[in-house]
């Protein structure tokens with residue numbers, strides 16, 4: 001069996017930048033949730049996406065939770081949330097005892113449909129916050145979404161967990177709304193092993209998020225708490241990994257783009273295979289190269305054919321409105337996310353892949369598509 005090809009695995013820098021910052025934390029004995037790496041990672045990250053401030057935390061999910069808190073979302077509030085996403089986008093709405101209402105995607109972006117969003121506001125005019133996602137490194141049509149949210153006075157939270165390095169009209173993904181979050185989970189474009197960050201140009205709100213993330217300790221001589229607290233702060237060790245990884249982000253984006261272009265060259269001619277949408281205002285980070293199947297070949301055929309050769313691939317996210325846990329909540333749909341779930345495959349997009357690896361994956365997909373169509377001819 002050839003060595004496994006992964007969907008997206010951690011990829012540390014060749015220069016060992018990460019180890020340098022970890023060693024520094026050991027040397028100074030800052031083995032805790034404070035220290036130079038934590039402070040510097042926040043500054044360097046904020047600088048790299050051109051926002052005023054950042055709070056690094058233990059996960060992207062924690063960052064979304066803090067964004068909702070910062071937006072003032074609490075019990076009884078309604079939050080609009082993109083349906084086509086990972087459950088981590090929606091779960092924090094329930095941590096706050098608020099109610100999610102799910103919004104379908106636009107086929108032109110795969111992300112939140114601004115028209116459906118406006119429809120949803122007509123039924124629920126007093127929504128406090130909207131969580132829009134930039135899936136697989138593609139950007140939502142964030143100008144339109146921001147325009148609609150501003151009209152109805154709702155706070156925009158960008159779940160840019162998968163889209164660090166993406167730009168929309170030249171501006172980094174995650175910096176268009178009031179709050180943005182990135183994830184540094186092991187499979188994301190850069191990783192700290194586990195971690196996340198909340199960003200905003202509102203420095204006062206970010207300071208408040210740091211306060212909540214460190215157990216809401218009042219400035220007193222003893223332990224005093226006037227608010228509910230959380231233990232969400234990032235450790236100084238993992239922040240060291242993040243500082244090292246940030247140095248290779250541009251390199252990773254370039255490699256992800258190359259992988260996408262190789263797939264397009266290898267599979268672009270196949271009638272039954274479609275690719276993620278291209279929009280000229282969008283410069284994706286190509287976190288995952290995704291395709292859609294039409295005709296006789298189904299995602300499961302491709303996923304099983306690849307798995308038989310020790311290659312990892314996945315279905316597109318199953319939308320929240322189809323999840324047993326979330327289907328009880330209201331939903332504004334147009335069928336796009338159902339279709340993407342039915343037809344979509346995330347191809348291995350690991351930055352350690354070579355051009356030959358991509359060609360091998362593509363050859364298996366081509367073979368699968370052709371054999372499905374030949375079987376069909378035999379039957380008819």
Ligand SMILES: *Cc1c(COP(=O)(O)O)cnc(C)c1O
Nearest residue numbers: 059060061086088089161183185
């Ligand atoms: C990974 C991911 C998250 C959660 O990030 P964690 O760091 O794993 O908590 C949230 N939203 C989306 C869209 C993600 O892909």
